[in-house]
Amino acid sequence: MNTRVIKSGGELVIFEKEKLFRSLKSAGANEDEINRVWHKIKPKIEAENISTRKIFQLAFNTLKKQRAGIAARYKLKNAMRELGPSGYYFEKLMSHVFMNAGYKTKTNLILSGKCINHEVDVQFTNQSEVNWAECKFSNKAGQKVDVKVALYFSARFMDLKSAGEVSAKPRNYFPWLISNNRFTKDAMDYGECAGIKMLSWDYPNKDSLKKLIEKHNAYPITCLTSITLNEKKLLLSEDVIVCNQIDINKLEKTLHLSPVRKSKIIEECKWLS
Amino acid sequence: MNTRVIKSGGELVIFEKEKLFRSLKSAGANEDEINRVWHKIKPKIEAENISTRKIFQLAFNTLKKQRAGIAARYKLKNAMRELGPSGYYFEKLMSHVFMNAGYKTKTNLILSGKCINHEVDVQFTNQSEVNWAECKFSNKAGQKVDVKVALYFSARFMDLKSAGEVSAKPRNYFPWLISNNRFTKDAMDYGECAGIKMLSWDYPNKDSLKKLIEKHNAYPITCLTSITLNEKKLLLSEDVIVCNQIDINKLEKTLHLSPVRKSKIIEECKWLS
Numbered sequence: 001m002n003t004r005v006i007k008s009g010g011e012l013v014i015f016e017k018e019k020l021f022r023s024l025k026s027a028g029a030n031e032d033e034i035n036r037v038w039h040k041i042k043p044k045i046e047a048e049n050i051s052t053r054k055i056f057q058l059a060f061n062t063l064k065k066q067r068a069g070i071a072a073r074y075k076l077k078n079a080m081r082e083l084g085p086s087g088y089y090f091e092k093l094m095s096h097v098f099m100n101a102g103y104k105t106k107t108n109l110i111l112s113g114k115c116i117n118h119e120v121d122v123q124f125t126n127q128s129e130v131n132w133a134e135c136k137f138s139n140k141a142g143q144k145v146d147v148k149v150a151l152y153f154s155a156r157f158m159d160l161k162s163a164g165e166v167s168a169k170p171r172n173y174f175p176w177l178i179s180n181n182r183f184t185k186d187a188m189d190y191g192e193c194a195g196i197k198m199l200s201w202d203y204p205n206k207d208s209l210k211k212l213i214e215k216h217n218a219y220p221i222t223c224l225t226s227i228t229l230n231e232k233k234l235l236l237s238e239d240v241i242v243c244n245q246i247d248i249n250k251l252e253k254t255l256h257l258s259p260v261r262k263s264k265i266i267e268e269c270k271w272l273s
Numbered sequence: 274m275n276t277r278v279i280k281s282g283g284e285l286v287i288f289e290k291e292k293l294f295r296s297l298k299s300a301g302a303n304e305d306e307i308n309r310v311w312h313k314i315k316p317k318i319e320a321e322n323i324s325t326r327k328i329f330q331l332a333f334n335t336l337k338k339q340r341a342g343i344a345a346r347y348k349l350k351n352a353m354r355e356l357g358p359s360g361y362y363f364e365k366l367m368s369h370v371f372m373n374a375g376y377k378t379k380t381n382l383i384l385s386g387k388c389i390n391h392e393v394d395v396q397f398t399n400q401s402e403v404n405w406a407e408c409k410f411s412n413k414a415g416q417k418v419d420v421k422v423a424l425y426f427s428a429r430f431m432d433l434k435s436a437g438e439v440s441a442k443p444r445n446y447f448p449w450l451i452s453n454n455r456f457t458k459d460a461m462d463y464g465e466c467a468g469i470k471m472l473s474w475d476y477p478n479k480d481s482l483k484k485l486i487e488k489h490n491a492y493p494i495t496c497l498t499s500i501t502l503n504e505k506k507l508l509l510s511e512d513v514i515v516c517n518q519i520d521i522n523k524l525e526k527t528l529h530l531s532p533v534r535k536s537k538i539i540e541e542c543k544w545l546s
Contacts, residue, residue, distance in 0.1 A: 115466030116420065116459050147389065151425035151432075158428075159463070186389050190432070193388030 027074035082222035087137030100216035113159030133176035300347035355495035360410030373489035386432030406449035
């Protein structure tokens with residue numbers, strides 16, 4: 001008989017084991033680890049109508065006991081939300097993603113357009129490219145960036161690109177609209193058609209935000225399960241945004257770590273840097 | 274000695290008689306009527322530190338006793354706010370302004386752009402022109418339309434103008450951004466530079482929203498002082514938006530008017546149609 005589970009909307013659907021396995025695999029768990037998680041949580045899934053959210057939590061907690069770094073990756077989406085409530089640290093994170101990808105980056109710029117000055121959240125450049133990114137952060141699940149944002153950003157990009165000083169430098173200019181959640185259908189349709197590079201949590205499939213973070217090892221420090229939320233805030237305020245920035249000796253002084261916690265953090269960071 | 278009055282921000286400034294006279298004159302009062310208002314309210318202005326708001330009210334009430342139509346014009350700005358709380362009737366009003374100016378008008382359209390469909394608040398056309406207007410209504414004094422609105426509207430206009438069916442018809446296309454209040458400086462700078470026709474309560478000087486309403490006799494029925502707010506709402510819901518739409522015989526049936534009120538309304542409408 002098929003096991004049924006409850007989706008976030010309250011809908012009863014048939015449980016898909018493959019989805020759970022894929023998510024565990026993409027978090028870096030090997031076959032052996034995945035099977036161990038599965039045997040641990042299988043009875044709970046089969047016992048009653050359990051929510052998909054609960055399954056995620058169970059899998060996460062089971063994985064956490066096995067290996068800290070993997071669990072940290074698995075909670076990346078929630079970790080993104082912990083960068084809030086403002087979008088400030090999300091912009092900083094994006095800067096690190098593109099920095100790790102080999103670009104020179106700047107955040108929070110004021111640049112002259114043809115008509116007026118504009119704020120640019122993240123600029124990332126190399127010899128041939130100038131990329132301007134508008135970052136839309138939300139710490140609520142399910143919120144989508146709407147078409148007005150895509151429209152105003154498109155007009156802003158055109159105005160920046162038409163500025164005299166820009167057109168004097170013959171490089172390629174690209175607009176990016178980045179969301180840690182998703183875009184509405186209209187925003188997607190317009191953005192794609194207007195030549196905006198649309199980057200969201202799971203779009204585009206091969207180079208989604210999630211995959212770029214993994215590919216360029218730019219895990220936010222909020223992924224760490226071995227330090228508290230207050231400690232994360234302290235580190236963020238000191239401009240430690242991603243795990244590969246962590247210097248364990250410096251960290252030891254800031255957070256007053258016991259030897260046990262120190263080794264836990266080192267273990268997690270090893271998997272996230 | 275100079276008389277001092279209190280501005281809305283609490284600041285004490287020297288009273289400028291000329292400003293009051295100009296506002297009365299632009300409401301349609303003649304020299305004689307202005308002088309009568311002035312002699313009536315002068316002692317109150319001189320007696321103590323009175324607010325500019327209070328002066329407006331005094332002048333308005335004094336004028337109202339003299340001639341209903343003039344007072345109704347004088348309160349046009351407040352009458353605009355009474356069209357709220359949503360922007361629905363403001364769009365209808367703008368449609369009447371441009372209809373009275375000789376255009377064919379439509380409100381609340383969905384039109385195809387090159388990339389996506391867009392809502393257009395008011396479209397007004399003639400043989401050679403197609404005008405698309407985005408109407409921004411606010412019923413709070415002092416609220417300004419910001420630059421993001423001007424930017425998204427600019428991108429929306431470009432997308433509409435790039436649509437295949439549009440480019441097949443060789444007419445002139447104009448974007449209008451209309452506010453019953455004002456725009457921020459950035460919105461103005463961008464809009465003007467990007468070729469948007471910016472229309473606000475008092476801009477552009479010679480063809481501001483206020484002056485267009487006067488010029489084309491499109492006074493909203495909320496200007497009338499002889500009917501109540503509830504009666505205004507009833508009429509609006511029956512699609513009677515401007516005073517020159519009023520048919521006194523029909524109105525008599527809808528509102529159950531006494532002969533005194535009937536003649537008052539006729540007198541006001543004479544001045545507002």
